[in-house]
Amino acid sequence: MKTTKSLHAQHHKLADNDYQLKVLETHEVATADFEKFEDKLKQIHLFPFKPVKTEIFQVNVGYMCNQTCSHCHVDAGPDRKEIMTRETMQLCLEALATTDITTVDLTGGAPEMNPDFRWFVEEISKLGRKTMVRCNLTIIMANKKYHDLPEFFAQHKVEVISSLPFYNKSRTDAQRGDGVFEDSIAALKKLNAVGYGREGSGLILNLVYNPSGAFLPGSQIILENQFKKELKRLYDIEFNSLFCITNMPISRFLDYLIESGNYESYMQKLIEAFNPVAAENVMCRNTISIGWDGNIYDCDFNQMLGLKVNGGAPNHIKDWDLDKLNSRDIVLNQHCYGCTAGSGSSCGGSVA
């Protein structure tokens, strides 16, 4: 039986950011010497690592989630109480209004569990920006109050991005919990029913694949074709694109790697697969990440390690200054290898 408690609630060592960084940076659990990510970037003349134009404003509206997936880099779960307040959302909207950033990417936990989620989406719409939501699918089925989310998303032309590790039950439930596969299929059918993923509807439904285990994802285009064929054949489900995401060696996936004895070999795999083209295109170069408490990070992963932006850039939304943020040095650590392995990995899938 899988644990349904977050590392946080278990008072697990890895719930402590400093301990996670210690694992990543020292010989705490690995004997091998891993080359520093920074040094890899130096070799390809990409250090100091600078953003290009910020195009995506990613907001983590809270760590609460109805699921407790075993790979979750957020360590989200029903027991997490960190939730963004409407005041902080208001600060985000004010910051956003001063910029020409086109896209807001809402993530969590299950972002829909934030009581001000719908209000926030409506206000983003009023600013004329596009919203993407990282919807875990099962939330739509979890409670009556969420059943109409597909209609709400459609009304605001929200782009829906949803995880489905596989098109069968065993691989999906192994990673995301018992019963997740069936609820995910039911939710996908509801999204399709209002037009999501259907040709000509203009409503975008993208799926996210990430490996259920200590291996790297295969080719995105091949997996996409296979998912499309099988989901259509088995369940008459359609979607737009499949994003392949590499599991990051942090938080619960890091716990899994250590517990299963895969940590060292997984890090080695990531490092051996380092791809300079992917490095040029990693998401922190065009994305800024806002935490539930208004702190500013280079990405959602750095957020989970407590690594706020530095290099003189303001690190709280109340001090928002996009010019300064655009000239910051991105904060790096060994987990960054997860973004640059093979075809690369970002919130939008492969990057090379």
Next chain:
Amino acid sequence: MERTTYYDPKDLKKFGNISDWDAELGKAFFAYYGKVFEEGALTAREKSLIALAVAHTIQCPYCIDAYTEDTLAKGCDEEQMMEAIHVAAAIRGGSSLVHGTQMMNKFKELAM
């Protein structure tokens, strides 16, 4: 260092070193190998499953490790992987049994 086993998982990573002692043939082999596994009339995924089955036929531990990971990465699940191995096992078992006909022929030739 004293070797304590014939097969060491770490040796798989040294596969490329076979070129050290014959660069020309090594290079030619890896170019061929790479080409074989590209998408073609068969998908890269189908080829990977075939490789997994063959790996079990030749019982090569390196290939079994490599193609377990490769089929997983290419989106195969445990059911498909096990079915592939049963194909290998069926052909292996069948190839022993079908020779039973030869035994029967010879038997009939010799026995009264």
